[in-house]
Amino acid sequence: MVGLPALVGDVEQFFTRHLGKRPLLRGGAIADVRAIASLDDIDRVITGSGLRAPGVRVVKEGTVIPQDRYTSPSTLGYAGLTDVVDPAKVTRLFLGGATIVLGTVDLLLPRLHELCKKVEMDVGHPVDANIYIAPPGANAFQVHCDAQDILVIQVHGGKRWTLFDHIVPNPGGGRMLPGLDAPSTVYELRSGDVLYVPRGMPHLVRTDTSSSVHVTLSINTLTWADLLTDLTAQIMRSDAYTRPLPMGSDVARQAEPLLKHYADELAARLADSDAAVLHRAIYSRPAFAEGDRAGLLRDALLDAPLPGRQDRIALRPGIWPVIAEQDAMAERPDAQGRGEAVRIEAGGRAFHVAPEVADACRRLLDGGPLPVEALSADPVDGARIAEVLLGLGLCMMSPH
Structure with a gap:
């Protein structure tokens, strides 16, 4: 699966030369865009997922179309819902020149979610994804800037991005900037191209003679x-x-x-404030709650074998555990292990684990994947520690 290096090339150069400063275009960076989001994936979200209106916007020439024009009553789950997206209505609006915006759609597309979490681990800030589905000749929004750094991945057709040589220093929730008078550069994106747009850089996006689908990864920068x-x-x-x-x-x-x-x-x-306090303040935020837990239920259903000594485990992408210090330990009868327990918070959940499990989790957080045999001097204890971390959904098996 692709990650930040596949999108931006040399990550160190990206951080020093481009992040927050200037655009970056990488033509043909993604050889197979289906590995990120295929047209079948996107069609399934709209036509077969029971998508509700908060997850989609429909926009035409700068105007957000009222949701009652593309939703219908539904008895999904016998709940009498009134805001379920009607695929036929959405398609008619698209054919009439409107752009469909799928918000935080990575939660519905596992490969895209995995990509967001991998990028998140490299940038250290929350990452999510929107998908923009535009007909030919579309102009959904006027000149505006975003409050996030964005990575645009063109997955179908083409799109013209006009970027203005100007940075709004405090874009807040994003700003509309009609009539902006500043030098600009036009970038023509085709399938597989990646474009980085700095936070606060004004831009205008249009399709030409073809329809377009692009994925926008938003780096929701903490301030x-x-x-x-x-x-x-x-x-x-x-x-x-x-x-x-x-x-x-x-x-x-x-x-x-x-x-x-x-x-x-x-x-x-x-x-x-020490490192532990800072870690808690940053990674306890709700934006970090959705780590990649793909395969967790599948492994339970298939009764996956226990990890062996030579196997390696790693924290799941997007999991940023907050581990209590030793003086916060307490006797807990429900602890994973014997005796004292240490509290671990991750993804909006809290666990009490044995000290040796917490120590292994801390080492994984600091140093990346570890072989099971390195988790403890006792091979049996190492396997048990790995089993606990895997069972809690904090870790996953890592390739050798």
Whole structure:
């Protein structure tokens, strides 16, 4: 399966020369686009998945078409749903010149989800995917910029991208920029081409004489504001900051001389945040909750054999476990193993595991795949540790 190197080439050069600075076009980077998303895959999402309106938008010439024009009542699951996408209605709108946008569609396409998680492991920020299905002569959106760095993979037909030599420093949730007057470069994409567009770079996207399907991988960049907000929220839970403000007729006047003390104390505690605190603040975010768990149920159904000494295991792509420090250990009767237990959080779930399991998980997080025999000096214990990590869905077998 392709990952970031297949998309951008030399990853180090991409980070230093292009990320956040300038576009990158790699013609024919993907030899077989079906490995990412085939037309049959996309058709199945729209026509056979019971897709509901929040997962799709239909846009024409800058206007979002109301969802009641492409949904119909459905008795899927006997729930009396009213927002199920009607494939015939969507297709008619497409034939009438509208663009179909499938949002966070990687959750419905396993190969695309795996790609997102592999890219995520390289960039360290959450990654998801949209698919844009456009008819000939389509212009879904006017000149705009995105709040994310994006990697565009053309999987069918062609599309013309006009990129403006300008970076909006704080694009927020994205911005429409009609009438932008700046130098621009046109990039003609064909099937298999990859285009990187920096966060905040204005662009205009059009089809010409052919229909087009492209996948956009969005790197949902976390900001310093995100991190500092989360760290501050953790600190604010301490007793020191739950004390009431002074009482009296002028609370602001009384609070003013105390403010610097509390602000300085907060700044000092933020500056003292260690690696474990930072890891928790970043990777406990909901955006990191959907790791690649493909094959987990299949292996259970097929009663997959236990890992052998020479087998290797690795963390599943997109799994960023938050592991408690040793002083947070506690006696837990439901721990995986004997005696003390360590709490591991991953993907919105929490586990209590034996210390040796937590230590193996920490080593996998720091250093990549490990052979089972390296997990413990005792081969039997190594196999048991691997079995626990595989069973919890934190790890997967890794090729030799």
